[in-house]
Amino acid sequence: MTSEWQNVLRTQWGIDACLTKLPSEYDLNFLAETSDGDGFVLKIMRPDCNPGLVALQIAALHHITERAPNLPFPAVIPALSGDQMVTHSGPTGEASILWVLERLPGRTFAEALPKSATLIHDLGRVIGTSDLALADFTDPGLTRDFKWDLMQAQWITTEIASIATGPRRVSLERIVAEFDTIHPALQRLPSQAVHNDVNDYNILVDGALSQPHYISGLIDLGDICAAPRICNLAIAAAYLVLDAPDPEKRLTTLVAGYHSANPLATAEIDLIWPLLQMRLAVSVVNSTLMAQDNPNDPYVVISQAPAWRFLEKTSIDPGLLRARLRTACGLPVTDAAPRILSFLDRERGNFAPVMGTDLSGAPMGSLSVEHSIWPQNPFHLGRDEATRIGAEYEQDGQIWLGYYFEPRLIYAEPAFRNGPWLASDRRTVHLAVDGFAPANTPIYAPMDATVHVIENRTGHLDYGGVVILAHDTSEGDSFYTLYGHLNPEVCEKLKPGQTIEKGTPFCKLGTPSQNGGWAPHIHFQMALTLDGLGNDWPGVSDPDENDLWRAICPNPAALLNLPDAKTAYATTDKADVFAGRKANFGDNLVLSYRDPIMLVRGWQHHLFDEWGRPYLDAYNNVPHVGHAHPRIQAVATDQLKRINSNTRYLHSAQTTFADKLLSKLPDPLEVCFFVNSGSEANELALRLARAHTGAKGMVTPDHGYHGNTTGAIDLSAYKFNAKGGVGPSDWVELVEVADDYRGSFGRDDPDRAEKFAGLVDGAIERLAVQDIKVAGFIAETFPSVGGQIIPPKGYLQAVYAKIRAVGGLCIADEVQTGLGRLGDFYFGFEQQEVVPDIVVLGKPLGNGHPIGALVTTRAIADSFAKGPEFFSTFGGSTLSCRIGKEVLDIVDDEGLQANAKRQGDRLLDKLRALQDKHNCIGDVRGLGLFIGVDLVMDRANKNEATALATHVKNRMRDTRILLGSEGPKDSILKIRPPLTIQPDDVDMIIVTLDCILNERF
Ligand SMILES: Cc1ncc(COP(=O)(O)O)c(C=O)c1O
DSSP states (O other), rough: HHHHHHHHHIIIIOOOEEEEOOSSSSSSSEEETTEEEEEEEEEETTTOHHHHHHHHHHHHHHHHHHHOOSOOOOEEEOTTSSSSSSSEEOTTTTHHHHEEEEEEOOTTTTSSSOOHHHHHHHHHHHHHHHHHHHOOOOGGGGGGGOOOOGGGGGGGGGGGGGGGHHHHHHHHHHHHHHHHHHHHHHHHHEEEEEEOOOOOOOOEEEEOOTTTOOOEEEOEEEEEEEOOHHHHHHHHHHTTTTTOSSSHHHHHHHHHHHHSSSOOOOHHTTTHHHHHHHHHHHHHHHHHHHHOTTTTTTHHHHHHHHHHHHHOOOOOOHHHHHHHHHHHTTTTTTTTTTHHHHHHHHHOOOOOTTTTSTTTTOEEOOOOTTTTOOOOSSTOHHHHHHTTTGGGOOOOOOOOOEOOTOSSOOOOOOBSSSSSSTOOOOEEEEEEEEEEOOOOOOOOOSSEEEEEEEEEEEEESSSSSEEEEEEOOOOEEEEEEEEEOOOOOOHHOTTTTOEEEEEEEEEEETTTTTSSSSSSSSEEESSSTTTTTTTTOOOOGGGGGHHHHHHSSSOOGGTTOOOOOHHHHOOOOOHHHHHHHHHHSTTTSSOOOSSSOEEEEEEHHHHHHTTEEEEOOOOOOOSOOOOOOOOHHHHHHHHHOOOOOOOSOOHHHHHHHHHHHTTTTTTTTTEEEEEEHHHHHHHHHHHHHHHHHOEEEEEETOOOOOOOSSHHHHTTTOOOOOOOTOOOOOOOOEEEEOOOSSSSSSSSSSHHHHHHHHHHHHHHHHHTTTTEEEEEEEEEEOOOOOTSSSOOOTTTEEEEHHHTTTTTTEEEOTTTTTTTTTTTTHHHHTTTTOSEEEEEGGGGGGBBBEEEEEEEEEEHHHHHHHSSSOOOSSSHHHHHHHHHHHHHHHHHTHHHHHHHHHHHHHHHHHHHHHHHHHHHHHEEEEEEEEEEEEEEEOTTTBBHHHHHHHHHHHHHHTTTTTOOTTTTHHHHHHHHEEEOOOOOHHHHHHHHHHHHTTTTO
16 A cells, blocks of 8 residues: 555655655654655545645645744645645545645654753744734635634533543533633634644654754644634643643743744733633543543543643642743733832832831841851751841841842751752742841831731741731722731731721731741731732742742832832842853853853752752762861861961971871871862972982873873873863873773773783883883872773782882872772772872862872982972961861761762662663763763764763753763763762752653654
């Protein structure tokens, strides 16, 4: 049969192609691919198909192409005769209509992952533009009896009886009743041609990895009909929410995308939710009827499952959704909102003082994530901290005010988190103005009011006593004010419905034992609508929903007779900082991630941006014992209050730090040099090696990094061989990295350690040829920028023997690997069972304070001492020595090396389990919390998956996990968190990485 269609395509269209059947409900569709790679879709309509409906689709496609040539609709390919469709009688003698369309690139939206906000916005834009393009398209076929025309959806009313009585039937009856109420409004809207079936299989998506994906096709105009454009959008929306993790976000983004191309009126937006539900109702009723007609077809029942799941489980609040959709389109949250806001603005200055006094001179106090350290632990607000919050602003009981729209970390309890992990999204943005004043300070009604709600919410960190008042503007529009953290006696004094006159004291501030445990203050919030809020208003919102909450609960400053600017918090604008950075610094000062992050707070292994969004830090090894460690804060503060001087004077901090460091190192490493950085330490190591040996030449593995100073760069192939690098120096010889996954000698070779080490002979010879003697060998003990490599055991033993045999020194750069990160070992060289001549330390040694150190033997130090005085102004400063010693003590006291072992093993085990699921994981390697995940195009050829690594790194960042990528082709995910990481965090990394690898296009 296929060959017959192939023949027709050849004779009628002149297209010689192979045909592959495409899934289709009624008609027969083939993908036709020619040997030149051209693609077409051959459509063979069912024999009883009305030719007028095909002609309608063809005319609509031509119309769209003419009006909006950039829209991704397929072009109709005419037959050789010039006809747009051809009638052909198949072998059974039945005549079918055939027509041919251009094949569009991409895969179906159903298969596309992730369904990102950018993609959904683009979908909205394409639908909006297509409705614009079809607005003036007319055809008699557009108006017909059609069960999928939402305007005719009331046909299901009589069919609902086919659904068994129970909650499903009740919910359908509710949906239909709601639809009946909007039907008259719908009929008043202009009707036009609409696609009418933008479902997941009629949308195509394309785009390269790491680039934003876009809509590459909108296909199948088979359901085109005349209806208000909002029906078309609601139908697309109905499919988009099914089984979606974030249906409201998706809806909002889709509608915003549509509105950007084809602006909607608020009256239309308000219809989306009832229309969406009605479309799903039609769908489930239709498939129930089909199931009755085809009792043996399980597919019919399966296909309606997602719609039922949505209708049964949705927790979407219609009022809040309306507000979301309106604000996403930049429209007023309610029709009355602009009038209420202008009333408040007009009356500013005339309201009765809420705190009984003029607040214009009251100082503001910030509790923001940027400007305050309340609470010290952003995941726990202690009872004591809560009662003292903002104590630094309190002066003799004077009123001070807390900001509106200020992101704060004080909302630390799990109830403020939208997800299972510590780094899940969390609500941080304060939607009220706070007035801090002594307990029992009376609060006055700013204007005439009716009591709407009075409650005593006794939970810890809840409101205690809380009152909501309703007010009417002079135009008769209602709005509401909320007063939280009250003395609960208010519950006895007020009754719902009671009126309160402007200026009446109606409640008092509670004590901490009455007000949820807080320092006494009023939480004063307003709302322009209760639609979607009810009586339980969120006092704090998710920064990713700023537009919505700013619109529903605007700045209440006017009611306090204050200018908005006084109480509005201004977050540092990331875009300004970005621009400043571009202006002030060189272009090779590089930012991480496509969407750079501004970080203003840290705690252990979590970081917070300016809006208080949390990130799991799985990348930074400098905060070895955790960000903002209280013991580091304490010693730094203590020492800065005393003296911070240099090594020209005696101070016991220097010797105490040296003693502690040396206690971790084997003999004969006994002399310390303290400097400021890893680079400075490596630079010094080079000088020591040369002073001791009198030689100049160095041997080092390829792709190494030892720092940014001139000598260190010369030793760092990662830099000197990089694009624009200075190139190799004659005194440096490179050897291949001992990478037994990708390198010359694999893990199946038992002699690989010796073979890799043997390459050093060649390097020594090459130096000798130039008459350069060997001063030493330097290597990151486990190469990090080279791709988180763990060399085979025995490698360094063999290398050191060869170097020492020619008089050279062996330098271990332990900047990345030292101080317990490896779990089983305090230093990497222990795993290789060698003792270096010089050990270089940096990064983690100061937990962020700039400290580098070099430790060597007495003999080498003596050789160096024959030269000029050694002095590093800041190296070994009193402060640095106190901090360095504290870091080493914390690693011991908190068992962080053991934690690195536990969490590292957990992470490695789980990553290896992921490797079984995802072919793109070529290798998982590491020790403790020094881990690399080598991504490959395919496991056989191990080709580096560079674009994938970039994509994964950025997607992980989008999902609030920071990790990096490294390796010669930047294809290895680099994971090296602070040593404080916990099992839940490991699980978050694994769950998220698994999802992202599943998303791959
Ligand atoms: C292995 C190694 N050595 C030395 C350095 C240089 O240290 P610093 O940046 O403190 O100068 C680095 C920095 O990344 C490093 O990773």
